[in-house]
Amino acid sequence: MKQILFLLLGSAGIFASEALTGAVEKQPLNMSAIIMFVIFVGATLGITYWAAKRTKTAKDFYTAGGGITGFQNGMAIAGDYMSAASFLGISALVYGKGYDGLIYSIGFLVGWPIILFMVAERLRNLGKYTFADVASYRLRQTPIRTLAAFGSITTVILYLIAQMVGAGKLIQLLFGLDYEIAVILVGVLMILYVTFGGMLATTWVQIIKAFLLLAGATFMAIAVMAHYNFNFESLFATAVQMKDVSIMAPGKLVSDPISAISLGVALMFGTAGLPHILMRFFTVSDAKEARKSVFYATGFIGYFYILTFIIGFGAIVMVFQNPQYLDLAKQAVDGGYPILGGDNMAAIHLSHAVGGDFFLGFISAVAFATILAVVSGLTLAGASAISHDLYASVIRKGKSDGLMEMKVSKIATVILGIIAIFLGITFEDQNIAFMVGLAFAIAASANFPILFLSMYWSKLTTRGALIGGSLGLLTAAVLVVLGPTVWVDVLKNAEPIFPYKYPALFSVSMAFIGIWFFSITDNSESAQQEKEAFEGQYIRSQTGIGAEGAVEH
Amino acid sequence: MKQEMVDRIKNDPDYIHLVRVRSRFAWTLTLIMLVIYFGFVLVIAFDPPYLGTPLSPGSVTTIGIPIGVGVILSAFILTGIYVRRANGEFDELTKRIKNKAKGE
Numbered sequence: 001m002k003q004i005l006f007l008l009l010g011s012a013g014i015f016a017s018e019a020l021t022g023a024v025e026k027q028p029l030n031m032s033a034i035i036m037f038v039i040f041v042g043a044t045l046g047i048t049y050w051a052a053k054r055t056k057t058a059k060d061f062y063t064a065g066g067g068i069t070g071f072q073n074g075m076a077i078a079g080d081y082m083s084a085a086s087f088l089g090i091s092a093l094v095y096g097k098g099y100d101g102l103i104y105s106i107g108f109l110v111g112w113p114i115i116l117f118m119v120a121e122r123l124r125n126l127g128k129y130t131f132a133d134v135a136s137y138r139l140r141q142t143p144i145r146t147l148a149a150f151g152s153i154t155t156v157i158l159y160l161i162a163q164m165v166g167a168g169k170l171i172q173l174l175f176g177l178d179y180e181i182a183v184i185l186v187g188v189l190m191i192l193y194v195t196f197g198g199m200l201a202t203t204w205v206q207i208i209k210a211f212l213l214l215a216g217a218t219f220m221a222i223a224v225m226a227h228y229n230f231n232f233e234s235l236f237a238t239a240v241q242m243k244d245v246s247i248m249a250p251g252k253l254v255s256d257p258i259s260a261i262s263l264g265v266a267l268m269f270g271t272a273g274l275p276h277i278l279m280r281f282f283t284v285s286d287a288k289e290a291r292k293s294v295f296y297a298t299g300f301i302g303y304f305y306i307l308t309f310i311i312g313f314g315a316i317v318m319v320f321q322n323p324q325y326l327d328l329a330k331q332a333v334d335g336g337y338p339i340l341g342g343d344n345m346a347a348i349h350l351s352h353a354v355g356g357d358f359f360l361g362f363i364s365a366v367a368f369a370t371i372l373a374v375v376s377g378l379t380l381a382g383a384s385a386i387s388h389d390l391y392a393s394v395i396r397k398g399k400s401d402g403l404m405e406m407k408v409s410k411i412a413t414v415i416l417g418i419i420a421i422f423l424g425i426t427f428e429d430q431n432i433a434f435m436v437g438l439a440f441a442i443a444a445s446a447n448f449p450i451l452f453l454s455m456y457w458s459k460l461t462t463r464g465a466l467i468g469g470s471l472g473l474l475t476a477a478v479l480v481v482l483g484p485t486v487w488v489d490v491l492k493n494a495e496p497i498f499p500y501k502y503p504a505l506f507s508v509s510m511a512f513i514g515i516w517f518f519s520i521t522d523n524s525e526s527a528q529q530e531k532e533a534f535e536g537q538y539i540r541s542q543t544g545i546g547a548e549g550a551v552e553h
Numbered sequence: 554m555k556q557e558m559v560d561r562i563k564n565d566p567d568y569i570h571l572v573r574v575r576s577r578f579a580w581t582l583t584l585i586m587l588v589i590y591f592g593f594v595l596v597i598a599f600d601p602p603y604l605g606t607p608l609s610p611g612s613v614t615t616i617g618i619p620i621g622v623g624v625i626l627s628a629f630i631l632t633g634i635y636v637r638r639a640n641g642e643f644d645e646l647t648k649r650i651k652n653k654a655k656g657e
Binding site for chain 2: 102103106233240536544
């Protein structure tokens with residue numbers, strides 16, 4: 001029973017590393033990294049200029065005109081998912097705990113096949129720009145769009161804060177720039193990409209970054225393996241000599257089965273409820289390309305996790321105990337073998353060990369590019385919820401024209417960017433490790449249940465979706481606040497009121513039960529019509545008939 | 554979609570066949586993925602030393618390594634199996650249904 005939930009803790013580690021909290025030391029200016037980063041920024045701004053000329057309608061802006069291929073979209077989805085923090089965080093977990101790191105990454109991967117089998121094609125067949133299009137397909141627009149937009153914007157802002165703070169710290173560490181400058185730089189570049197280049201620029205920034213990250217990680221993994229004649233046994237044997245045999249098996253982090261399952265629920269359903277991920281399915285032309293996207297994305301993400309596992313072990317043999325990367329001041333106080341900048345820097349140090357200053361600069365620049373790409377995708381999803389769901393559907397009741405909607409979206413992007421910069425600076429020294437976990441919990445508890453049931457359950461009504469979805473959202477938020485991550489770690493109380501770190505099991509159940517109960521007891525006339533409309537929706541979700549027309553603007 | 558078209562497609566034997574076969578296929582694959590993943594999690598929970606068993610006597614590599622990598626590969630293979638069948642058989646059926654719906 002003991003080892004049950006290092007899974008839970010694993011994700012605690014990942015969510016925490018996703019946030020990259022804690023004080024970091026500013027490093028000396030790293031010129032090769034800065035030059036490579038400037039090249040990347042120059043190239044992406046060039047793409048933005050190219051994309052801007054091709055972004056004329058709302059459809060272009062939200063979905064890149066629906067002309068992205070399955071392969072490109074799969075790469076972009078993988079780019080959205082392989083954040084800088086998951087690259088540095090997972091390799092740091094492998095570096096620190098060995099096998100446990102592999103288990104964490106598996107938890108993040110297994111949601112993808114389920115998204116393919118259950119959601120991807122139907123989403124493409126039913127939706128236009130945002131997942132709220134699907135959720136509100138046969139329900140009353142105003143309340144459902146409002147709730148879905150609220151869920152999207154909350155998820156996006158929480159995620160953005162975590163990324164911004166992570167970006168600031170990482171850049172301090174890698175480039176030696178000031179925290180505020182780093183955050184403002186990320187915010188300004190992201191606003192430029194999204195307002196001028198829309199989804200087309202965002203997608204290509206994502207694809208380029210995914211390619212660079214995979215190429216860099218592949219090089220590191222091969223360099224490590226070449227040292228051991230591509231023999232895993234000798235790599236592992238050296239690593240075990242450096243540390244001990246425990247790194248080859250599940251670790252000793254203890255938790256309970258409920259937390260394990262709850263975390264699994266959050267990862268699986270949360271991924272299927274993240275607005276910036278769902279939005280990617282509308283950039284392809286049809287259900288066939290949507291399913292190919294997930295196939296490629298699963299391949300890239302799985303491959304990436306295998307690479308991070310090798311990189312983590314590579315760091316054990318080449319960075320751990322290597323005097324070049326030791327934090328001597330810290331070692332004098334605490335003993336052991338602390339590395340400069342903390343465990344999250346394991347992959348970065350390894351890049352230096354295998355490729356010298358030049359490759360260190362490359363990997364640092366890729367890590368920064370990764371953050372830029374992820375925040376751009378997030379901001380575009382948030383801005384779309386504001387312009388397409390709130391402005392066009394709720395305020396103008398669907399009577400606005402596309403150009404005006406696009407204008408609102410661009411204004412929303414600028415405002416979101418400024419909010420992100422402001423909150424990023426505000427939260428510099430706050431403990432924000434809970435924010436990514438909370439974003440996943442809300443996505444799993446509010447966005448996902450409504451979306452899923454709207455596609456699968458004929459008896460869903462507006463009242464059920466509205467009350468159940470709100471209950472899920474509230475439960476998730478309240479339980480996170482009363483749980484260990486906020487109640488104890490942030491508010492400094494001794495004991496949490498709610499014992500589990502991940503509330504998803506409870507809040508998702510709450511949402512499903514709430515939606516079910518308030519739907520079946522809804523005998524209103526509009527509820528009757530909503531149930532009758534399911535048949536048409538179901539046929540469209542299965543065959544795509546009607547979808548082509550809806551996508552054309 | 555007009556009610557008349559809904560009724561026609563609903564009674565199309567190709568449509569009925571597509572929905573039944575694809576739903577069963579998708580749920581089966583989902584179930585396989587869940588069994589693999591939660592099976593892995595349960596081994597970790599209840600018998601972690603098992604994953605620490607050496608692959609062969611005297612080796613450092615443990616059985617947990619190929620099993621973990623196997624779970625990652627299984628996710629990729631399952632998506633591949635689905636996409637392969639959907640690109641062929643299911644798309645073919647969908648095309649027939651669409652043509653019939655448009656044609657008459």
